[in-house]
Amino acid sequence: MEFQIATTDPHAVYNLLIGLVAPRPVALVTTLNEDGGVNAAPYSAYNYLSIDPPVIGLGIAERDGAGGAAWDAKAKDTGRNIRQRGEFVVNVVTEDLMDAMTVTAIAFPAEVSEINEAGLHTVASSVVSVPRIAEAHAALECVELQTIEIGRSRIVLGRVVSMWVEDRFVDPAGPYIRAQEMHAIGRMNGQGAYVRTRDAFVTKDRIKYGDWVKR
Numbered sequence: 720m721e722f723q724i725a726t727t728d729p730h731a732v733y734n735l736l737i738g739l740v741a742p743r744p745v746a747l748v749t750t751l752n753e754d755g756g757v758n759a760a761p762y763s764a765y766n767y768l769s770i771d772p773p774v775i776g777l778g779i780a781e782r783d784g785a786g787g788a789a790w791d792a793k794a795k796d797t798g799r800n801i802r803q804r805g806e807f808v809v810n811v812v813t814e815d816l817m818d819a820m821t822v823t824a825i826a827f828p829a830e831v832s833e834i835n836e837a838g839l840h841t842v843a844s845s846v847v848s849v850p851r852i853a854e855a856h857a858a859l860e861c862v863e864l865q866t867i868e869i870g871r872s873r874i875v876l877g878r879v880v881s882m883w884v885e886d887r888f889v890d891p892a893g894p895y896i897r898a899q900e901m902h903a904i905g906r907m908n909g910q911g912a913y914v915r916t917r918d919a920f921v922t923k924d925r926i927k928y929g930d931w932v933k934r
């Protein structure tokens with residue numbers, strides 16, 4: 720089948736695209752609300768985009784049913800808070816955080832803390848004023864580099880200023896992340912589908928050009 724975007728309903732485009740760009744890492748993003756409360760929500764339109772400087776990208780859609788509302792009323796809290804404060808934290812979502820992560824995605828009224836509802840706690844970050852999630856095994860502290868508004872979405876580029884990883888998940892030799900032990904999850908094609916990375920690793924060495932021509 721072929722789907723020309725010009726003639727495909729945006730919801731179908733979403734369903735197809737997230738099924739084809741998968742698995743995706745899940746960022747549980749913490750930000751600070753205007754009143755200083757901590758907001759948390761998962762985002763899987765997420766990846767690292769450059770290393771020097773280290774930059775990650777987040778895709779934030781407008782709020783469901785926002786219709787013709789003013790720009791700020793359409794924005795999800797995460798996008799609005801990042802614009803206002805210029806800082807956020809990406810907490811890495813692992814298997815043990817899946818249930819809590821899905822609770823933070825509920826559209827609670829503004830006065831309800833997703834962190835409390837999910838049974839999570841926060842702890843101070845090292846550089847940014849936004850706390851990280853205490854239960855997460857790793858977190859990226861970010862400052863907003865740029866927010867690009869494209870149609871009904873925002874793409875946030877965040878410069879990573881500090882990375883925190885629980886000691887047991889760092890192999891100091893590289894340093895490398897002990898990803899086989901961290902058990903990050905990936906989001907798939909919607910419909911609540913995720914993948915585990917536990918016992919799922921395959922190793923394939925990079926081939927050097929010299930070795931390729933000698934094969």
Ligand SMILES: Cc1cc2nc3c(=O)[nH]c(=O)nc-3n(C[C@H](O)[C@H](O)[C@H](O)COP(=O)(O)O)c2cc1C
Binds near residue numbers: 761762764779781798
């Ligand atoms: C695993 C998962 C991944 C999600 N990824 C995105 C995403 O990439 N972009 C987005 O706009 N919403 C995404 N959502 C929906 C938001 O988490 C949801 O709209 C949330 O209520 C936004 O909260 P906020 O207003 O506090 O930012 C995702 C939800 C889940 C469960």
